[in-house]
Amino acid sequence: MKKIILLVFLLSVSKAYALKVGDMAPPFSVMASDGKNHALQEFKGQYVVLEWHNKDCPFVKKHYGTGNIQALQKKWTKKNVAWLTVVSSAAGKQGYETASDANAEMKTTHALPTLMLLDPNGKMGKTYEAKTTPHMFVIDKAGKIIYAGAIDDKTTPDTEDVKTAKNYVDAALEEATSGKPVTISSTQPYGCGIKY
């Protein structure tokens, strides 16, 4: 009875706010490139980073080509943050990857995500209202979204801009893991549109 009431409550409140920073991250259950299904529930108690990805998008290439995202992945997975790279490109569209494509890509780019989630039917992307690649979300240990938006503040596809950009994801994780509130929690994401 209580669960139903709680559900109704959550639904009614969630309708008023849509998906924003401060909301509980919506659950998902998606196949990963390791062949297994993974759910958000699995990472309860950890910080989670969601990175929407399209390997052929110039904005994504800017961050992978300079090793920017790989460095972030390494730094934070070492601190027990679950970094989940999500590919929501539909079959036949740019950026679509099968499990073997994803595993091969990780080898060539030396990417170190905890998992690469394959979402070709776009369900997870649409649940999170992900719009661009890259589009970043940071979820805290209690499952609340504490950052959503762009990866950094230079919205260009130019590789030179990576060095001078302020990285919002890194900042959010630094602040959250030292117990401080996230100062910049919501920004306009930039990048290529996700090819649903």
Added chain:
Amino acid sequence: MFKGNFGLLLNSFFNSLKPSKMGLLVLNIIFSSVLASAETLSTKPHISAELVTEKASVKAGQDLEVGIKFVLESGWHIYWENPGDSGEAPRIIWGLPFDITARPIGWPAPEKIIVGPLADYGYSGQVLLISKFKIPEFLSEKPFEIKAKVKWLVCSQVCIPGSTDLDLFLPVINSEPLFTSNHDLFEKTRASHPLPLPENIKINVGSLHKSFRIEIQGLQDLNQAYFFPLHPLQVDNFADQKISGSTLTVKKSEQLNEDPQILEGVLKIGTQSYLIKSAVAVTEESTPLWLEILFAFLGGLILNLMPCVFPVLSMKVFGFLKNLNEEREKIKAHARAYMFGVIISFWTLVAVLLALKAGGQHLGWGFQLQSPPFVASLAIILFLFGLNLVGVFQIGESLMGIGHSLTKKEGFGGDFFTGVLATVVATPCTAPFMGSAIGFALSQNALITFLIFTSLALGLSAPYVFLAYNPRVGKILPKPGPWMETLKQITAFLIFATVIWLVSVLSVQAPPPYLVMVMGSLFLVGITAWLLHRWPYSKKTRILALLLVLLALFIVISKNENPKNALVWEEFSPEKISSYKAEGKTSFVDFTAAWCISCKVNELVVFSSPRVKEELKKHKIVLLKADWTSQDPKITQALAELGRSGVPTYAIFQPGKNPVLLPEVITPGIVINALP
């Protein structure tokens, strides 16, 4: 530089002649072809960018209009100033002599481009981006060089960034410059620039719950009107914009937290477009305020039936029924005290919520339930309450002495606190109508928020107040009897269910050790209840009981460990050991299991000690936990290699040394001494 010299030559030749009009034309044609040999055009896949001028020469003191003309392959587009959901606006970095600066680009009104569930704003086919330069009064005779570094993103289904460097030389001539062949394009483009609002057109922008309402006065019809926002994160780009009469309804972006003070953008109506910059006024909701207040009242009313609140209400009603003979005025006074208790509690909750929101926290109703100490405390209080209801113990004659004040003394304090209790236990529950009323309330200003919550509080306290003012109705209710006991006990089990639910909430919010502590506190509550049951009349028992409850609450509130001080444990793996050794780091491995009691005792004693934490952090020891709760051959093997076969086992791996094993029972001293 060949170009330069040639230009100079032609320049001086031009100036020395007294040219006829025909001659001018001929020379103009020559110029155009000569100038075209500078890098003015760059052709890339799907797009070409050309540096073009409107006039063929520069005259000192006269403004010059220059632009970049993009020609796009069919199906490809570039972006507007605000690209929309994705993409990137083109950028032009001008290089001009004499530090002349260019005025900002004039952006023609864009089109809306839909790709999947996303909407972008941009241009297709051909577009000219014009920039105006203010030319100083005195110019040297050197040819005027215009450089442009152009960057863009051109997209169809996929996106391709591009950039190019273009440049152009214009002669500096005293007489009136002639137009180039691009003149028409410049004229057409200027005509497509959004105009400032003319005098006869007035715009009013109002903010509704989920959309902006743009009222346009002074136009005949709003056929095909669309508002292109200048700033991101304000408008939902994908949604359609509805036109009704002279009003355009523009859906707000889901990411919009607070209304902007000014709404800026381009309003396109048919082929005309206007620059809009208007203050945003908060307007009347489509659901009128009085209706939301009514909903809140109804919600509060229905809330009385919810399992959280029902026991508290039934308690008040029982008390009431038993005392129907009391003075009418007294009964009413008690009811009023209860009502104030409810109202003040709601006001306090809302005040805290608004204060936190103002401080920048993103909170919604129910925020108090996001704090584990609060949930734990609520569980403890409710458990005690439930034990009372089910009959384990009594305080005085009735329940927890709260309804007691009704019969005995003037004490309205009891009623007030029952009101507070009712509010507190109501928070995990919610009722129909409540959700929408609360959502509405929290999106409005503070005054409206308080109004709605007051209405909710009135609804919650209404049934009891109603009864108090209409005791005759009380006579209709069944007479007090054994049924009250049974009902009490049934509600007790509902309360226990609520406690279980609260603990399940904690299981998501807090780590297992905290849960164990909460259950320990509940255990203390059980003991308290038994004490009160066994020695009900002893004052000493009451004092002891109170202390125990306070202890239980203290445990859950203070033991909520501050993450700042918590140690970070990584998952163990043999590879990590070798890699950390290679990096020169020392690792401390705790082989443990959830069912291993001595492990848990060790961990509790040693790893909560501030000295140990400090030493570990000082020596930058990496902490690895090998959880052997379930079968794990890797861990079994690691243990075997250390010469052990079970848990607990503690090992320190230092680079260049053999692993050091600690004894099975450890103390902070042992651990600190063993560190390098």
